[in-house]
Amino acid sequence: MINNLCNVDKGVDFGLVCWHLWKQRNKECMDMKGYSEVSLSCKIEAWFRILKNAQQNVARCLNSGTCMRMAIDLAWEPPLEGCVQIQKNGYVLSPSWEASGGGLIRDNLGRCLAAFVCNLGKCSITAAELKGAVEGLKAV
Incomplete structure (x- = not known):
């Protein structure tokens, strides 16, 4: 993250614009509404200021020598012994709204x-995620 924030090439800028355009498209597809071009431009400019x-x-912190760098590995964490963990996902295909879900159940090992x-029929992504969780509970 520090490397990306301090990167002088415009990779982060490009990513920020792409993220806002993707978010706008999802809002239009899922909620059938979105932002105006002016509103979207203002939001992107505000994110550039942030x-x-x-x-x-970050540059000030690195230059002062008070910053500590720490690598953190993100990985699956097992449930408590005797418990299971349901990992699920839901997916909605745009523009048909056809949804599916799936997942797996793992023990503490x-x-x-x-x-x-x-197959979840036609629904929103939120409903697909919730229905996927329900199907996972049924599988237990």
């Missing part, structure tokens, strides 16, 4: 105890 401020703060997939 990004510039963050870059300045990471062993797959069950897996599931299901």
